[in-house]
Amino acid sequence: MSAALGARLRANGDEVVEVREPGGTSLGEQIRELLLDSDHMDPWAEALLFAAQRAQLVRDVVAPALERGAWVISDRTYYSSIAYQGKARGLGVDLVRQINEAALGGVEPGRVLVIEVDPGTALARQGRPDRIGSESVEFQEAVRAGYRDLADAEPDRVTLLDGAESVDELVEQVIRVIEDD
């Protein structure tokens, strides 16, 4: 989906930078390995590691790209931390948001796109699940509830998309959304 959206925006002649979280910097890729493979990780350690790699990514890659006028398509953002760690792990959505907003120093996503798929489809697409993808159905439902809360609270920023649609259709929906921004 990120690649297809990036191609569509580049076809307009725009610069597009695609990044993924966790990762995207030397430090971030090392933190990614810790996050996806560690056993018995404390929930706060997890939340803080996500925020740490994000701070480095935003400083080194995202902020410079935005400053020169590029689009940045980030595969996940701190809204995922709000849903996963804040809501589903129970650390508190307000506190997780506050920590991330402090760490990112005002660099915010203009649009947060949440593609909803049913749990069976999600598992099938993922292949071998990582540590967080292996969580229970109840956990994944709490994550979904977290995203829906965000979409309800911030309809001008958070857009829910139906993962049953084709990628081409989703890209066109996103283009219509950002043309209205």
Next chain:
Amino acid sequence: MSAALGARLRANGDEVVEVREPGGTSLGEQIRELLLDSDHMDPWAEALLFAAQRAQLVRDVVAPALERGAWVISDRTYYSSIAYQGKARGLGVDLVRQINEAALGGVEPGRVLVIEVDPGTALARQGRPDRIGSESVEFQEAVRAGYRDLADAEPDRVTLLDGAESVDELVEQVIRVIEDD
């Protein structure tokens, strides 16, 4: 100093657990390497990595030891993050404290011992300085100011000790302090 204090407390028949930060768990030791060796680390990434390893250490080692009645001597604690990242790096002492207190879930140091040494002595003792030890004299002075602010604000918890004294003398001073607690 930690070892000498530990020996003194063990001589009373008490259990003593010594830990060091960053580190002390498998995750923490991996984070330690990132913290001490990475170039160009974002200040928030640094603060969040310190807090992340600390959350894991407190959950896995410190809290269980305290629950069974042991002394825990920790070479650094979140008061160091308040002084280093909150004060000297300018991230904000209140916010750094809040993040750490949330991450530690109420596990707090009973006593914070700050051993003051002049910068020349500190450098000589350190040998090859790591990334943070290589900071400027101005930075080290800001860290010292951060610790002194904490000692002024919390005299019942934070105790300044004179690093010009012998280790034996410092241990006896600490024993007198904790016997009064």
